Structures are given as structure tokens and as C-alpha cells.
Amino acid sequence: MNGLLRSAVVIVGLSLAAAMVIALLQLPSAAVHLPALVAENLAQSGVEHPVTAVLLNFRGWDTLLEVAVLLLALLTLLTLGGGKAPAPAAAVDPLLQGLARRMLPLIVLTAGYLLWAGAHRPGGAFQAGAVLAAGAVFLQLAGLLPAWTAPRRWLRLGLVLGFLVFLAVAAALLGQGALLRYPPALAGGLILLIEAGLTLSLGLILAGLFLFLTGRDA
Amino acid sequence: MNLAFDLLLILALSWSAWRSLATPDLTRAVVMFIVFGLLMALAWARLGAPDIALAEAAIGAGLTGALLLDALGALQARRGEKKEDA
Amino acid sequence: MNAASLTASLLLPLALLLALLPPATRRIALVLAPLAPLPALWTASLASADAVLDLPWLLLGSRLGLDDTGRLFLLFTALTWLAAGLYARAYLARDARRTAFWAFFLATQAGNLGVCLALDLASFYTLYALMTFAAYGLVVHTRSAEAWRAGRIYLVMAVLGELTLVAGLMMTAHAAGGLMIADLQAASPPPVAVALVAAGLGVKVGLPLLHLWLPLAHPVAPVPASAVLSGVMLKAGLLGWLRLLPLGHAVYPEIGATLLLLGLIAMFYGVAVGLAQRDLKVVLAYSSVSQMGFMTLGVGAGLSAPGLWPVLLPAVGLYALHHALAKSALFLGAGVALKVGGRAWVLAGLALPALALAGAPLTGGWLAKAALKGGLAGLPAPWGGLLGILLPLAAVGTTLLMTRLLWLVHRLPAKEPVASLALPWLAWTLLGLVLPWGYAQRVTFPEWAGLAAATWPVLLGLLFAWLAWRGRLQVPVIPPGDLVVPLEHLLKILKRRQRDILPIEQRLRS
Amino acid sequence: MTEAWPDPAAWLILLPLAWATLAFLAGPGRGGRLAIPALAAQCALALWLAVSLAESGARLHPVGGWGAPLGIDLLADGLSAVMLLLTQAVALALAVYAQAYFADAHHRHEATWFWPLTGFLIAAMNALFLSADLFNLYVTLELLGLAAVGLVAVGGGTAQIAAALRYLLVSLIASGAYLMGVALIYGTYGTAAIASLAPLIDPTPPLATWLAAGLMVVGLMAKTALFPFHFWLPPAHGGAPAPVSALLSALVVKASFYLVLRLALGPFAPLAEMAAWLAGGLGAAAILWGSWQALRTRHIKRLVAWSTVAQLGYLFLIFPLLAADGLAMQAGVMQAVAHGLAKAALFAAAGVLMRATGRDTLDGLAGVAGRVPLTLFAFGLAGVTIMGLPPSAGFLAKWLLIDAALASGQWGWVVVIIAGGLLAAGYIFRVLRRAFLVAPEDSRFHPVPRRLEWTAFALAVASVLLGLRGAELVALLG
Amino acid sequence: MTVNEVLPLAVIASSLLPGLIIFALPERRIGLRSALNLLGAVSKLVFVGLLLAGVAAGEEYGFRHTVLPGVELVFKADALALLFVTLSTVLWLFTTVYAIGYLEGSPHRSRFFGFFSLCVTATVGLAMAGNLFTFFVFYELLTLSTFPLVVHRGTPQAMRGGMVYLAYTLAGGALLLTGIVWLHGLMGQVDFVHGGSVAALGPQATAQLKVVFLLLIAGVGVKAAIVPLHGWLPQAMVAPAPVSALLHAVAVVKAGAFGIVRIVYEVYGVEYAQSLGLLLPLAIAAAITIVWGSVRALFQDDLKKRLAYSTVSQVSYIALGVALFGPVGTIGGLAHLVHQGIMKITLFFAAGNYAETLGVHKVSELDGAGRRMPLTSAAFSIAAFGMIGVAPTAGYVSKWYLGEGALAAGMDWVVAVLWTSSLLNAAYFLPILYRLWFRPRPAAWPHEHIPARGWRETGWLLLAPPLITAAAVLITGLFAETSWSPLAWAKLIAAREYLQ
């Protein structure tokens, strides 16, 4: 049975790969050309960097839901737990701790830069949040930050703040006309507001994914 | 030159992916996966997508790697060094 | 007035029956029960000729009324029931199941009287069925083993008869296009319908092969019940024939011939088997089989030769009247004999109806037989000639059988006389001698010259009887019910077989 | 331009997202009091949407005001309105049920993050029903999948964790396939907006389109648990707490079916005919296999879960019949709705039965007919819908299906449909029959909150009575 | 909505609503429950009375509701519908009274009476169905609402019976559904109309129509217990007596028979069915059933089983009547619909009385029961005679018309079937009567629950219904030709079906 399944999967996989390769090689040009459209509308998007414009304006709806996905993953992790006490941090190299202490401001600064840069060049809330999270992970590894168990109220607020802001903006704009239709004048500000909130929350969430897990069943 | 680099990168990508799945040692597999993530970041850069490259490095390789390593520790803590890979 | 009397004829027995059921009215009902046929008697004798009561809402549309035939039948039916009822009051005075007896008695009576009044198929059949099924209670009244057996056979045959009758009636009605007896006057139903009707009623009449129940059921019933069973209920079947068969306007040669043949067989077969009996009442029952054969001849002749029917009908009617009176007198007498023993006055009392049955001159039997013979003589060859020879021979047989009866009575040990039984019986016997004469003007009166012709068979019969007695002829014993016995045996084998069938049945079910 | 602020469609997504988040903020075990009024409001919104759609036809909501292909469109038409209505109604009933269910001390621990998870789940479904962009649909699928996995794991038991894990893995692989399909489509046509795609795909598309369609549909079938991808469903739906099972079985699997239907009716319509037989065949296999398993299992909820596998098969039977003048589509939607209501009722009732008997096996049911008659009645009524007996909505679905099959001369499906109905009767009555048995001496019954019973009953009644208003539903579909 | 629309709905609601309320009643509210039951039954009777008067005066009653495009729920209270509705309503009243007495003190009465009411609702709905779709809706509702009644006792045996019952009826339903949808596909919605309507499809559809006919008849034939689809009926005998009475006299088997009537007369049209050659096979199937059911009945010792097989046989008289081409046969079949109902319910009431009063379930234990329970036994006897077809009972009337109808249709062999069947009826009923009345009573009854008090041989609630229905057996037979008899109503219907 297992052998059969294995060979079946291999055969299907190979033929699928072959078919896809053939398909890709014979593709004509696409009928719709979005980069041009993006460039055309970039001016009204409130940001200068096209990826950020797509991410937070043109396809901001995807992003909103995506944040929800992250939050949801965290939530599910929380359901698995059930309030076990965090494991005591193992004895860690003091050198590492020192390094971590010194790195912390740098990390925060990097995150802030990425956030700000996102408006006109590569960077943005996700990257910034990831950097923040990486910092948190680093701190934990250095024994400076305990693993998390059930989140307290403030932490919960921090976790959802970015999403709530995003949601509030969406709702407010919906009241004005359409979901996430930023008035051109306010677009930049609103996007920045959202990104700021997201940076914080994404950092916490991504960190949480690690910190909640690691404290789980050590 | 570029093409050669691209081909090499793709080869490396494929190899690291294959190793991360096929190598019998789980720890090594995870490491290979982190390597794979970093190579992916390179690939994104080659595709003119620095945003993704950044994200891939931070999230795909970094955070995922950390998660994997941590999980690996947890899973192996209990079972000793026994690999269950069949 | 007519309507009231017709209704009362039918309803009084039923009303008394209902009154029997609650304990409160039971006593008075018991007192009045023997008088239940009185309205019918009144109707039969006094109601006007055109007495018709249409009840379109009843059953499938009913009509009650009187025609000549009906009046005659109603008359002797009511009379016989009255006599039997009065007799029964004494006979069953100390019977534990008296109430049940009277209930069935009244129900049967209602049916029987009603049959005479019914002028449509539905009510005829209804009342006929009532009579048939209620009579079961009379048959099994004694609850003895023989009674159960007789009852069972009676019921099986009765049900077969009823169903066959209904099937025949359906076809007849379909052919006639209506349910009134009047509608049948011109109808010529398909032969199968006629055959079914004839056979269905033939069970009651006791046609050979269909008679099996008769020698069993008549004797086991209490005496008054036997009297009506044999005396008048058989006639209900006959009446059915008269009413429901297309007599007088359509020819059915095969069926007619069959009936003629069956009638002949019955005449001799009844005598033959009856002679081989020891029980008074069984002898009488077989005698009924034999006598009904005479009437069957008349009906068979009617179907074969419709032209003769105007002559035959009154003859058959007279014969029915005569037989009803004589046979019920004989049964009642047999009851007396069984209680009193073979005393001379009992023998004398029995001899009178016995003679009548044999067709001795000046009796009702004489009148009836002569009339019938007159009618039958008109039949085409070979029947006309054949019957001319065979009818007297049958009379010889009857005489023999009656002698056998008296012989059996004679040998009964004498007991205390019972006046309450004897008086109604004797009165009835006398009435039976007189009454047929009242009807004689309807038929061709037998020529006085024929007296001799009527006498010799009786004498011959007596001679044979004497010879047999002198020769100490041993009569072989045939069990009552004759053919029933092997049939029952067959059934028993089948039942044993059923044990083998049963597993299959179970397998089928699972 | 679209209407001003009250676009009910968009609110139907924002509202559950909002209350889910707030419920999380409120803390473990909280949120029921928030969810119920919110869900009631959503019901009203969905109804409003349906009514306005019935009046004015389908409606587009360009998110961000850009419009496809640059932006993302939300599309509300009859089909989505029906699904939205179903979702809100069932969710409301189950929320009421769940609140009572988790109030019990034995089940309180299961409720920790039930409410926010449910909120996200509903938001995901609503978003999915409204989305008109393939990539956006991918995100909603992921959101839905993760929320569902979270709910499966909510009980926290080993079996539940295992089921959640299996479910997650299947879901992820399936999403991966779907994503690959989107990638191919985007690569081929340069857009992922359904509206832009529809005119671009002709009956002879490039191979990539075929592959994309295949990958997407296979992924969605796996998420719908269509045979032979059904293996994850019985443990996941059978093992979760009753309200969760009900949500998952009644609604979640329908979402991916909805998507298949959308694709088959929309952009992939030119391709649909070829694969339709395969879908129908798998549906038939699902009906027979699922029913057969339901006839064999010893556990109540497993039985109901297997029944879901079987009933989902009906949804896929419609694909070979789609050509027959809209009947099949109506049949599919009717079946989805009927099954949604009925399955929610069945799981809710099963939850009550299990709580009343303290056991989860069929054998433990003896005597419940006398103890929780209302629930049993609810189970029976919902069973009527599942069996496809009149006057339920399930009956109308089967009626339409048979009609469509006969109209297109495809006899074989009729046999499958009928056989499926009879098999369904077989397993439904397995439960009822045991319930009517005389209770053994040593059996103990636990009291059950009335609210649980009545909710199950209301759902069941709805599933039956809907059969009398089928015309409205069909009219809404247009 | 006009009165003419509301009245049929009121007839349905008058048992539905009490039923639903009863479900919710606690077990101990006996008085309220009984009151509701009786209120429902009586008010239904009143509504039906109004309908009867109206229909006799030529009024038309009906109601339509669209369920799907082209699919409507249609009710119409025409003469044929009312024949069945009246029967159900009247017998429901009696059965309710009887059931109240019968179930005194037994558990789960709310459930019982609830489903009981649903059962009647389904029956009247089915009777008033104005098209096949509606008919099917109630047909299946009937299946479902009777199941809990069959398994009411909760014994493994009851379960087995219930499952067999379901297996048969649901499979039959499936066939019926297929046929209906098929016809729907051919014709669009098919309303029941006098003379039928499918003939309009023309000659190219005849082959399909024959298959559809087979499907439809097989579908309803299950409930009508036509051999070989009858296996459920004897199994369903495990139900309590009132259920058997209602199931076998009114609801289930009649629903099937009634379906046959509607399909033949008002979907296909009897002329058209005849021209397709569909009636003869139906008649033959009915004939086989009639004989086979009676033969099986002979071998049953369990009283209710014997009655059940008797039902198998008797119900097919209706189908037979339908299959006899011509108004007379129709009259016979339709009249038998009612006649068999009152006769069989009487028999079951009586059987229930023996069981409930004396603990007697078997024919062989009935010796002397006539003495102990004369009134019950009298009722039983009358009904049994009716079954045999002895005049002047109702059974005689219907058999007569069937026979006449057969002759009119030129199918003389049917008379032989009737003859055989009656003979067999006699063969399995008369021995019972014999035991009842003529055998000595045993020293003790198997399980005497209810002592005799004076003339009250058992509880009066148990006694009155069989007496009344037995009287009805006699009265409907005796006064068959009056204008208010079932026969007269059947004639009215037949006149309409054949009046083209």
C-alpha cells in the first residue's frame, strides 16, 4: 500500500512537473498588464513604493485578512496550551546576554527605519515587525525574556492593536463609501498609521508564535 | 554570467530543498531548510523583489528557522535522539 | 297494512332475538319466542296479492312482497316454525343453553321467513345467509362430539354454497341488468351463472354430493331444530331455485339434464343409504335427501323444457308444501318417540306422515306426486318414459324407508309419555294431512283412476319390507354422512402431511 | 458608484472580525455575550442584502475604490447571498447553543478561545462568499482553514489534536495547490480578478489554464472532503465539541464547495464540462462510501460526520448536470443550505444526546427517547432533511437533482441519489431505533439545559420548513 | 385567502396543531392531552362536515402554494379526497378514544399521541393532495410519523418490525419519487384532474409512461401491501393495538390504495390507462395479492398477524376495483376503501381488547372469550362476517360491486378470485368465531388485566369504539343505497371520473 502510494505520488508528481514545465514554456504574453496600472495609480495611493501601495492600498484587503490569519494562528496556539507554567530559562551565556542588551535599541531602531522606509522603498510593516520579532526571539534565547503563557490583557491589547486600527480605518472608510478607499489627501497618513500599528502588533504576534510555543512543553 | 549565477542558485535551491526533505538526520534537515530560506532570499533579490527578500530572510529563514529548531528540540527532548523518519 | 305486516313478519323474530340478549327482557322474550312466526302467518294468509314493500335504501335496493310461490312457501314455513317453536318450548324447557338455542332459532327463523318475502337478489341472499349461518348454532347446540363434527361439515358446505351462490348471483344480476326478481323474468344468464346458482342452492337442497352435511347436521340438532332444518330450510334452497333460475323462459339442456339426473340419483341414493341407518333421525334425514330429489326433478325439467314450467311450478310447490308438513311431523314424532318409546299411538302418529311421504292415496303426497308426474310426463324422450318407470319405483323405496323407520321406532323401549310434546306433534300431523288439499286446486287433480297406480308401490314396498323382516335380512351399516367419512380420512392424511409442508412455509417466511 | 455607508456585504465581514478581536481582547472564555447580538445583527444584514439583491440584482463593491483588476472586488449576488444567509443563521443558532454548552463546568475549558475563533471563522466565510479575486480567495481560504483547525483543537484532547493536525496538513497542501493554480492563472493572464478573467478564458485555453484549474479544484475538493480526500473529516468533525462540529460540518466544508461552484460557473465554465464527470463520479463514490461508513461506525458523532462525507457527495453530483437549465445549480445550493441547517441540528442534537447519556456510542442511546424527546425529535427532523424526505429542503434538493438528471438523460445519477437517500435513512434510523429501545436498568441520565435542546430543534425545524419556501430561495439565486 | 382555501388547511391543522402541542406536554397532563386530542378530532370532523356539505353542493375547495418554480403544493378537497378524509377523520376520533383507554397508565403517551396526530395529519393531507408532488410529501410524512408508533414499545422485536417497515416504505417512496420526478420532467406539474392528463403527451411517450406507471404503482404498492411488497405489514404488528387499527384500517395501507386510485384515475385517466394496457397487470397483481394474503393468514396463530395478512388481502380489493375498467368496479373499489376501513378497525379494536383485557394474543387462546367478552366478540364477529362478505355487512356490498364491475369489464375470472378469497376469508375467520362462541372458556386467562363489571366486560373507552364501528359495518351495508352512504359517495366519484 505504502509502496503503491509512493510510486503513485512520484508518477503523478513527475507528470505534473513535466506538464507544468511544458505549460510554462509555451505561454504567450499575459492579456492584462498590471504593472502599468500600478504605476498609473501610484500617485493616488499615498505612498511611493509600488509594493507598499499594492500591499496597503490596491490590495489592502488581502493584507487586512492576512493579519487576521496571523492573529488566528496565534489564537490557535493559545488554545493548545492551557496555562502551564513557563519553563525556567536555562542558564545562558552572560556574554550573549550582554550582547542582547546592547542590540535591543538597535533592533528597535532598525524596525522603525524599515517602517518609515516602506513608504518609498523596500521595507514596511512586515519586515519591521519581523525584525522586532527576531529581537524578541533573540532576547528569549538570551534568557532576558521569559517564554509566554496565557497573554494578559495588555499583551492581548498589543497583539490586536494593529489589527484593530486597520479594522477601524476600514470601517470608517466604509462609512464614507467603500472599504479601504482612502481619500487621496489622507491616504499617506492613514497608511502610516496602519503600518505603525501593524509593526507593533506583527512584531508581538510573530514573537508570540515563538514565545508561546517554546514555553509550551519544554 | 547572470544566467550562470541563476542556474547555480537554482541548483543550490533544489539541492537544499531536496536535502532538507531527504536527509535522515532531522537537525541537519532543519539546517538545510534554513539554508534553503536564505537561498530563497537571494532568489527574490535576483527577481527584483527586495521586499520579499527582506521578508524571506527575516521570516522565512529566521523566524521559521527558530521555530523549527525550537520544535526540534522539544520533539527530541522526549524521544532522546531517536529519529522517527520512516 | 301490507307494509306493516311484511315488516312485522321479518322484524318480530329479530326483535325477540334482541330482547333475548339483555337479562332484563330475557324472560318475556322466552315466553313470546314461539309465537314469532305469527305475523308471517298472518301475512301469508291474509295479505293482499299485490303486497309489495319497496325499500330502495336498504342494502342494494330491496323489495319485499308476496307472489303466489312466496305466499305458499311463507305459509308452510311460518306454520312449521310455529309448530316447531311450540314443540321446542316443551322440548327445551330444562335445557341449560336454552337462551342460546332460542337466539339461533329466532335468527334462523327470521332468515327463513325473510327468504320467502324477498323479491330482490340482495335481500334474498342476505336473509338466506342469515338463515344458513344462524342454523349453525342449532346444529351444534348439544355440544357433543358428533355435533361439533356435523357443525364443522355443515359450515364448510354452507360457506361453499353461499359463495358459489353469490358468484352465480353476480353473474345473473349482470345478465339481468337489475337486482329485482322481476328483472330476472326475462333474463337468460350464461349457463355458468345458472350452474353456480343451482349448485350454491343445491347445497341447501341436498343434491347428491352436496348433501354430505345433511345426514349429519339434521339428526344432531335438537328435535324441533331438525324439524325446521329438514322441513322448511331445505325448501328455502328450493325457493331460491324457483326464484333465481331462469325457469320457464330459457332452455339449459345440460344443466336441466344434470339436475334431472341428480334428482333421480338422490331419490334412490337417499333411500339406499337411509335403509342402512340405525338412528331414526338419520333415516329421516336421508329420506329428505331422497324427497328433495323429486323436487329437483321438477326444476331440472323446467330448465330442460320451459314450456312445461307452468304445470311444473305448482306441482313443485305442492310437493314442497307436502314434504315440509310431513317431514316436520316425522321429526317431531321421532322426538316424541325417542322420549316416549315405541308405543302404538306413536307408531300410528308416525305412520300417517310416513304414508303421505310414500305417496299413499289421498294423502298430500299422493296429490303432489301425481301433479309432478303429470308435469314430468311432458318431458321429451328419454326422460318422459324413463321417469314414468322410475318414479313409482322411488315410491317403493320411500315406503321401504318409512317402514324401516317405523320398525326402528317399534323397537324403542317404552317410557313415560310427555303430553306437552305429544300434543303439538299430533295436532301438527293432522294439519299436515289436511293442508295440502287446500292447495290441490292449483294443480291437475289426480284422476281417481290413478288411485291404483298410487297404491301398488306402497304395497310393493310393504311387501319387500315384510320379506326382509321374514328373511332376517341383515342391513349393512353405512355411517351417517356416507361420503364424508372417506373425505375426512383424506383430510386427516393431508393434515399429517401438513407437518411436512410447515417447514417449507417457515422457510418461505424467513 | 456604489452606495454609501450601509453596504451590508462589507459589514458582514468587518463585523465578525471586530467582535472576534474584541472577544480575544476580553479574555479566555469570554465573548459569547458579544457574539450573539453581533450575529443577530449579521443575520439582519444578510437578510437585508438578500432583499436588496432580489430587488436590484448582483452588486459589486470595489475595495479601495480601485476596481478589478488593480484592486479587489467584492461581489454580492444571489448565490453568495444565500450562502451568507445560511452562514449567519446557522452561526447564530449555534452561538446560542454554544453559550449554553460551554456554560457547563465540564466543558468550560473547551471554550477558552472558542468565541474569537468562531468570529474569525465566520468572517472568513463571509469574506470568501463575497470575494471576486482568486488570490484574495486564497487568503480567505487560509483564514478559514486555520480558524477551523483552531476550533477542531479547541477541545484539547489527544484525538482532537491529532484530528486538527491532520486537518491542518490536508488544508495546507490543498491551499498550496490552490495557490499554485492562482500563480499559473496570474502568470497566464496577468490578473487574478474573476471578472477580468472570465472573458479571457475560452474553451481552448493554454495548458497552464488547465493545470491551474485542475490544481485549484483538486485543492478545493480536498478542503471540501470530497471522496477520496474525505479521510480527515470524520475524526475532525467527529471529535470536536458539538458546537464546533456543527459549525464545521454545516458551514465550513460548504465554503470550498461554493468556490468550486463559483469557478465552474464563472471563469472555468468553458472547462467545466470535461471534468464534470469526474466530479460527479467522486460525488457518487462519496455518497456510497460515506453512507456505508456511517452505517458501520459505533459512535454517534462519527456517524454524523460520515454522513457529512456522504452528503457532500450530492454537492458534486451537480457538476455533470450543470448544463441542464439551472436546475442543477439550484439543487446544489438547496442541498448546501438544507444540509447546513440539518447537519448543524444533527450535531447539536448529538451533543445533547451524548451529554444526556454520558456516552458517545450508539449503544449508549437506549432509552433517550423518553429522556430528551425534543432532541430526538430534532434529530429525526434533521434526519428527514438528510434523507431527502419531504417536505424538507433536502427533499427539494433531491427533487431538483433528479429532475436535472432525468432532463439531461443521465439515469445513473438518479440511482445514486435514490440509493443515497435510502442509505441515509439507514444510518439515521440506526440512531433513532436505539433511542427508542427501553433503557437498561443501570443507565443514568444527566440533565441537559433546555436551551441546547431547543436550539437543535429550531435548526431542525428550519431545515424542514425551508422546504416550503424553496421558491424564494430559487428566486434569489436568479 | 378565501374560506374555500382555508377550509382544507383547517382540516390539516386541526390535527397538526394539537399534535404539536401534545409533544410539548409533560407526561402527567392526561386530562389536557385527552381534551386536546378530542378537540382536534371533533373540530376536524366539523370541518370535514362543512367540506362534505359544500362539495355535495358543487363547491370547489383548494389551496396552492409554490414551493419551487413549477412545483406547487396543491390541496384540493374533491369528492374522492373527502371519501378518504371522512374515513380517516371519523376513525381517528374512535381510535383516539380507544387509544386513551388502551394506553392508560403506559409510558410515553405524549409522544404517542403526538405522532398519532401527525399520522392523521399526514393522512388527510395525502387525501387532499392535489398533485403527485403534494401526495408524495404527505406520503413520506406518513411513513415517518408512523415509525415511532410502530416501535413505541421499545422492545427489540418492535425495533425489528420498525426497521422492516421503514426499509419497505422508504424504498417504495424512492420508487415513487423517481416516477413522480420523471413524470414531472415529461409533463411539468401534474395536477390530479378527472380523467387524467398524461394522455396529452401523445403516442411517442407511451413507453416512458408505462415505465413511470410501474414506478408509481410499485411505489404506492408498498404501502398498499401488494404482493410481493407486503412483507412489512405483518412485521409492523408489534405496534400497540390502536396503531395497528389505525395503520391497517386507515392510514398507511389506504394511503397506498388511495394513491393507486389517484394515479390511475386522475393522472393517467382510466381510459388512457386501459388503452395502454396497464389495468390488466394491475388487476392480476391485485388478484394474486388477494389470494396470497388470505392463504398466509390461514397459517397465523397470532391474532394480529392473521388480521395483518387479512389486510394484505383485503386492501388489494381496492386496487382490483380500480383496475376493473368501468364505473361499477370503481364504485366497488372506492366503497371498499371505506368499508374495509371500518371492518378492519373493528377487528383490531377487538383484538386489542382481548390483549388488553385478558392478555390473549393468539387465536388458540381465544376459546370461550365470547362468553367473557360478548360485546367485543359480537363486534368482532360482525366485522369478520363483513370480511368474508356475508350480507348484509359492508363487505358484502363492496364485494358485490367488485364482482359486478368485473363482469361488466368482461373479466369474469375476477369472480373466481373473489370466490376463492371469500372462501379463504371464511376459512381463517370462522374458526376464530367458533373458538369465541362455541368453545368452553379456560380456567384462567393468560393475563387478565381488567376485571369485568356487570355488562362492562372491559373499560368503556375500549368497548365503545369497536361497538360503534361494528354497528357502522352493519349500517353501511344495510343502508348502502341511501344517499349518504359511502357507496353513494363512491358512485358520485365514479360518475365524475367516467363522465368525459
Added chain:
Amino acid sequence: MSTGLLYALAGVLLFVLGAAGAVLLAHLMRKVLAFNVMGSGAFLVLVGLAQREDVIDPVPQAMVLTGIVVAVAATALALGLARAFHARTGRTGLTEEARRD
């Protein structure tokens, strides 16, 4: 051959490799790895194919960003479940479980 198409082809390879691995590998960790490889492949196809004419397309790039975040969320969840499963059963694969039904 353009860079985009080249990477798209590589993406196909990775996707199929990952998919096969996700189906075939028993160890939960490896399933997670395989799923990530599979996802990466899909991302590469998405961006690479869209840019097969070497025009930068920000739309698929934004999509992939979203996808990566979703993937990490899913990965974390899968690992969390796997750890919980392992903690309760000591097992690292579902295969034996799959047969118990």
C-alpha cells in the same frame, strides 16, 4: 529564457518536490518542511511567471509577501500542534492514527 521564467521553472520543481514530500513523508516536522518548500515553489512561480518578460510586477510581489506571512503562521500552528501531539502521545507521525477508524 528570461530570469523570471527560469525561476518559475525552478518554482515548479520545488512545488512538486514539496507536494510529494508533504504527502509521503511521515514525520510531522518533515511534513512542515515539505509544505514550506511547496509554498516557496508556488511563490516563485507566482512572481517568476508574472515577470517572465522581466518587467517588475509589484502585484505578485505583494501577494507573495502576504503568502509568506500566511505560511509562517501556518508553520507555527503546525509545529504547535505537532508539539502538542507529541507531548500527549510521544509520537511524531500520524500514520498509525490514520488507520484507526
